[in-house]
Amino acid sequence: MRTVIQSAIDILSLGSLYALLALGVALVFGIMRFINFAHGELLMVGGYSLFLARELPFVFMILVCIATVVLTALLFERVAFRPIRGANPATQLVTSFALSFLLQNLAMLTLGPRAKSVGLPTVLTEQFTVGGLRIAKLDILTVVLGVVLMASLGFFLKRSTLGVQMRASAENFEMARLVGVKANTVIASAFAISGLLAASAAIILVAKTGTITPGLGLKPVVIAFVATIMGGLGSLSGAALGGFVLSFLSVTLQTLLPLDLRPFRDAFVFGSVVLIFLLRPQGLIVVRSIKERV
Amino acid sequence: MLSLTGIFVNYGHVAAVRGVSLEVNEGEVVGLIGPNGAGKTTLLSAIAGVIRPERGDIQLLGETLLGKAPEKIVPMGISLVPEGREIFGTLTVEENLRLGATIRRRDPEVAGDIESMMERFPILGKYRGTHAGALSGGEQQQLAIARALLANPKLLLLDEPSLGLAPKLVDQVFDIVGQLKEDGVTVLLVEQNARRTLEFADRTYVLRSGEIRLSGTKKELSSMDNADFEHAFLGFHRGERQGESR
Numbered sequence A: 001m002r003t004v005i006q007s008a009i010d011i012l013s014l015g016s017l018y019a020l021l022a023l024g025v026a027l028v029f030g031i032m033r034f035i036n037f038a039h040g041e042l043l044m045v046g047g048y049s050l051f052l053a054r055e056l057p058f059v060f061m062i063l064v065c066i067a068t069v070v071l072t073a074l075l076f077e078r079v080a081f082r083p084i085r086g087a088n089p090a091t092q093l094v095t096s097f098a099l100s101f102l103l104q105n106l107a108m109l110t111l112g113p114r115a116k117s118v119g120l121p122t123v124l125t126e127q128f129t130v131g132g133l134r135i136a137k138l139d140i141l142t143v144v145l146g147v148v149l150m151a152s153l154g155f156f157l158k159r160s161t162l163g164v165q166m167r168a169s170a171e172n173f174e175m176a177r178l179v180g181v182k183a184n185t186v187i188a189s190a191f192a193i194s195g196l197l198a199a200s201a202a203i204i205l206v207a208k209t210g211t212i213t214p215g216l217g218l219k220p221v222v223i224a225f226v227a228t229i230m231g232g233l234g235s236l237s238g239a240a241l242g243g244f245v246l247s248f249l250s251v252t253l254q255t256l257l258p259l260d261l262r263p264f265r266d267a268f269v270f271g272s273v274v275l276i277f278l279l280r281p282q283g284l285i286v287v288r289s290i291k292e293r294v
Numbered sequence B: 001m002l003s004l005t006g007i008f009v010n011y012g013h014v015a016a017v018r019g020v021s022l023e024v025n026e027g028e029v030v031g032l033i034g035p036n037g038a039g040k041t042t043l044l045s046a047i048a049g050v051i052r053p054e055r056g057d058i059q060l061l062g063e064t065l066l067g068k069a070p071e072k073i074v075p076m077g078i079s080l081v082p083e084g085r086e087i088f089g090t091l092t093v094e095e096n097l098r099l100g101a102t103i104r105r106r107d108p109e110v111a112g113d114i115e116s117m118m119e120r121f122p123i124l125g126k127y128r129g130t131h132a133g134a135l136s137g138g139e140q141q142q143l144a145i146a147r148a149l150l151a152n153p154k155l156l157l158l159d160e161p162s163l164g165l166a167p168k169l170v171d172q173v174f175d176i177v178g179q180l181k182e183d184g185v186t187v188l189l190v191e192q193n194a195r196r197t198l199e200f201a202d203r204t205y206v207l208r209s210g211e212i213r214l215s216g217t218k219k220e221l222s223s224m225d226n227a228d229f230e231h232a233f234l235g236f237h238r239g240e241r242q243g244e245s246r
């Protein structure tokens, strides 16, 4: 019983992180119709901004991180993706790869390949005990942050004018422009929000591991990518669900696999993902209106 | 109000529109008819800013539309009801209508206008909270027209609004356009329903293979010899075996 509760907490916490990663990628995909592989580097930039701001009070570190990542995301859009808007999807995909490598190498050159560490307030790293269960405060905070961000995003998309415009653009970008929705505004907003989500994920990630490297975003972006596709490309709730499914597989396999197989857990996780795709090639949630961009 | 001069549009090597000039005056309903593939949709897309013409000029009230993005052209007073309606199926009817008023930010009358649009098209009021994708073809057409009207356009472009609708609904669509005319909205109406459009529009242009083959007022065209009209429309006389394809 204790392991079950422990695992449930782990699944929820890791799932929240994965969902935030996937949502960042899915939001941009929804409108631009390409997967931004440089999303991982938003996490890296977030990590280093925490490192560079490490002397500041914690609240300011967080603000610096959010501001830096959102600005970087906007810069991505303006400098790298806007000039190739409307180009064929392969070009956009390759551009996002190129951007990703460029930034990793830039980080390597300027900040060095060695991991940097950041000390975070003990509030985040402590554990507390309830009924014999040892729970990391960070896990609880992660879940709360995930829930708050996802609920706000849902509310924003459902209720605000810009949110409705973003949903319309995700369904039919050309028609959205034909009713007067400004393409640049909607796209920049999608990048800004994906930056906000990346900053939150970066903070959680750095709080979990305490270290920052140029390759910080590599694994997260693969997870975001898989979760987004598993969720049925184009569905935001699908992407979030994909994140939780990945976390469920990951945590469950970690507990159930025999000890000598545990080092290969990720192979089993992604193997299960392949199985899911075989059973549901459309992804978990089928989106009716994915239209090819012309 | 709207004037096109010498418009050419290509898709790669396909010349879809070849030197079209036409004029729409304020308060008119102008018909644009022609067979499938004539270039009607292409022409409307060029006006709405979706496609950039190779050559020629498009002006609204003396101001050129060339090089302007679609979202810049809507505020100038042009709304398009596209072929296939293109309503936002995953959004509710009401959200679709709200989107129609996108360019009227901070206009306090928008909410009231949406309500009156729902009175004018009761089906939209009835299904305001429903996903628009669940509406029938005729209902979606009403939504597409209502959405376009909420931008308060000076000129409404309608691309085959009766396409795929049952005869009764076709009547309804023509009734709606007739109503718009009475309200003083200027309309450029693209149709394949040639006879009906001729009788309905103040003036009509016949487009075939990307060129204007015939144009005239309702009176001029309706007094025309049937065979001559068919020749302009189809490019060959009925009974002739080999027709010119585009």
Ligand SMILES: Nc1ncnc2c1ncn2[C@@H]1O[C@H](COP(=O)(O)OP(=O)(O)O)[C@@H](O)[C@H]1O
Pocket (backbone or CB within 6 Å): B011, B014, B015, B016, B034, B035, B036, B037, B038, B039, B040, B041, B042, B043, B246
């Ligand atoms: N996106 C496109 N790419 C290539 N050719 C096109 C495209 N759209 C239309 N065409 C071609 O342009 C011509 C005119 O098409 P269109 O404007 O849709 O005609 P209409 O609306 O009168 O039926 C046709 O020959 C059609 O095949």
Ligand SMILES: [Mg+2]
Pocket (backbone or CB within 6 Å): B040, B041, B042, B083, B160
């Ligand atoms: Mg057409």
